[in-house]
Amino acid sequence: MNILDIEPLIRKHTRSKSEDIKSQAWLAVVQAFAYYNSAKGVPPPGYVESRVKFAVWNALKKEYQLANREDIECCLEDQPDHTDVTGVVELKLLGKGFARG
Secondary structure, three states, X not given: OOHHHHHHHHHHHHOOOOHHHHHHHHHHHHHHHHXXXXXXXXXXXXXHHHHHHHHXXXXXXXXXXXXXXXXXXXXXXXXXXXXXXHHHHHHHHHOOOOOOO
């Protein structure tokens, strides 16, 4: 398996993704080569692709969680002390805006 064989795989799974996610995909390739065990019977290309797919998926999931957390924290900073925090978070998660109290 050659590095030139892997580049199209990385492009396929990271098209229109951030540079951080592309870096995570390449790191997954390096780790796949480091941890590959031929005794398990999985072909190397399949193993590498599965590692890349899951690395990209996990990176996207972390980005989403971080953005969601920052969004909720931001909306709570502007609320007066008597605001129903539970209601504000619930409305924000549902995409309905802010509750002003």
